[in-house]
Amino acid sequence: MSSVPEKTRATAVEAARNPLAFIAARWTPSPGIVRRAALTALVMAVVIVVTGGAVRLTGSGLGCPTWPKCTEDSLTSTREMGLHGAIEFGNRMLTYVLCAAVGWAIIAARSAKPRRRALTRLGWAQFWVVMGNAILGGIVVLVGLNPYTVAAHFLLSTALIALATVMWQRTREGDEPARPLVGKPLRQLVQVMVGVTALLIAVGTVVTGAGPHAGDSSDVPRMPLDWEMVSRVHAVLAWVVVALAFALWFVLKAVDAPAGPLARTREFFVILLLQGAIGYVQYLTDLPEILVGLHMLGSCLVWIGVVRLLLALRERPYATPRQVPAQPENPVAAAR
Numbered sequence: 001m002s003s004v005p006e007k008t009r010a011t012a013v014e015a016a017r018n019p020l021a022f023i024a025a026r027w028t029p030s031p032g033i034v035r036r037a038a039l040t041a042l043v044m045a046v047v048i049v050v051t052g053g054a055v056r057l058t059g060s061g062l063g064c065p066t067w068p069k070c071t072e073d074s075l076t077s078t079r080e081m082g083l084h085g086a087i088e089f090g091n092r093m094l095t096y097v098l099c100a101a102v103g104w105a106i107i108a109a110r111s112a113k114p115r116r117r118a119l120t121r122l123g124w125a126q127f128w129v130v131m132g133n134a135i136l137g138g139i140v141v142l143v144g145l146n147p148y149t150v151a152a153h154f155l156l157s158t159a160l161i162a163l164a165t166v167m168w169q170r171t172r173e174g175d176e177p178a179r180p181l182v183g184k185p186l187r188q189l190v191q192v193m194v195g196v197t198a199l200l201i202a203v204g205t206v207v208t209g210a211g212p213h214a215g216d217s218s219d220v221p222r223m224p225l226d227w228e229m230v231s232r233v234h235a236v237l238a239w240v241v242v243a244l245a246f247a248l249w250f251v252l253k254a255v256d257a258p259a260g261p262l263a264r265t266r267e268f269f270v271i272l273l274l275q276g277a278i279g280y281v282q283y284l285t286d287l288p289e290i291l292v293g294l295h296m297l298g299s300c301l302v303w304i305g306v307v308r309l310l311l312a313l314r315e316r317p318y319a320t321p322r323q324v325p326a327q328p329e330n331p332v333a334a335a336r
Helices: 006-017 019-026 031-057 079-111 117-142 147-170 184-210 227-254 259-284 289-311 331-335
Strands: none
Touching: 019 079, 031 079, 031 117, 031 147, 031 289, 079 117, 117 147, 147 184, 147 289, 184 227, 184 289, 227 259, 259 289
């Protein structure tokens, strides 16, 4: 039996020691691949929110009554657990798909030439948020769908969507220092809009925590608040965001702003109107599950829209050829 060649052994040791550097030394993805990897991570971040909403709206939140296993005796759902067990376990499995998407984004960003450290950091930030939210999701199950933990679970997913949106945007830009495209008052207006939108989403989790969709058919505690009153506060905040978006669009048109900020403002305004229409219809029709699910999807799109709008107020040009750092001859050194 022949021994393993020294070169093969050294390669295996190198790959085990730093697999990302090993891949980066041997693969250079195109900018399009890096963009698609970042977009895939963003899409999966939205999918995991929507499917998590489906778990709650079908009453499957405790379909797997424990964590990390589905039951005390089984890692997976069993036939006796029925549809609720399959839905809850299926959503858990989607976490692995999300991890794979984020992992691909990290590998693609790490392998880009020249190396873009900011992209890699954004990818790793997503990874750790996913890990933290997986643990928080387990706590949600172990505490019997406590509404405060459910709200925190959703808000952490919202943070993940923000990170994924920023990474996707950064794949379409260079790494030069950001240059503002509009004046400081407009940038401050959008920052206020982002803050109010974040508050709008946070109040939406309170509506969920106090509302009738507890996530399971058993007696799940709700937040001790009048959910209709909280819904009205939620609606007022939504109208504030709509008014701010309209004011921003009007001022951008008046000052003949660049096309990018104008386009993102129009998109955000349309998303807000559609989301508001769904919100009012679901309120007037006693919260049918399908509309609540669409409203959760709309919440993700609203958040993506406002983050993209904020990022559209500046540009990051690519470095000129003279500013691109020279690559070492040793590909392994280039990857490190």
